[in-house]
Amino acid sequence: MRYSRPYSIKNFFNQTQKTSALQYVYQRTKILIQVNCILHKALPEKLRPFCTAANFRQGTLVIETANAHCLMFLRYEKSNLLTAVREKILPSLISICIRINPILATKSVKSYPDHKNFRTDISNTKVRPLSQESANTLRIVAKQSPDKLKYALERLALCTRDRGKRIYDKRPLTSMQKED
Known part of the structure; x- marks a missing residue:
């Protein structure tokens, strides 16, 4: 009970050996935070919430992005990012690996709800009804x-020009509706 006083975490890191696993994790976390700052400064503001530095291993920086659009942009800017990170933090950086992590898109939408790339406004979308020929094709398919897909396709087939609002009906189909 003699040593039961709280200690600062900084003191704990200073007292551990340099080969400690906790010290290693702390150093890598600091590096990733710095790389994230450089990455966010180099990216356009619209892409910042959707890209993050995920890992650094064996001279390769792993960057995760939310979608293919961001991936293509990062591939285009890969050499500039490599140079910037090498100059400022990681001179031992050899390459950059870019991966898609769709979870970033959901986190980004929650963090940045006004972001226009991932938000759809239903009131502005124009609803186009199905033609009768398309509805018949859907009924044949x-x-x-299987039952679950069958139900969904039949509901979709009901969206012909004269029955455009029926798709929002969540009730099961009746025998009369199936014959249409």
Whole structure:
């Protein structure tokens, strides 16, 4: 009970050996935070919430991004990012690996709800009804499909020009609706 006083975490890191696993994790976390800062400064403001430095191993920096659009932009800017990170933090950096992590998109939408790339406004979308020919094709495909898919296709087939609002009806189909 003699040593039960709280200690600062900085003191704990200073007292550990340099080969300690906790010290290693702390140093890598600091490096990743610095790399994230450089990455966010180099990226356009619209892409910042959707890209993050995930790991650094064997001379390779792993960057995660939310979607393919961001991936293509990062591939285009890969050499500039490599140079910037080498100059400021990691001179031992050899390459950059870019991966898609769709979870970043959901986190980014929650963090940045006004971001326009990932937000759809239903009131502005124009609803186009199905033609009768398309509805008949969907019904033919539905006959050969499993029950769950069959139900969805039949509901979609109801969205012809004269029945455009029926798709939002969540009730099961009646025998009269199936015959249409």
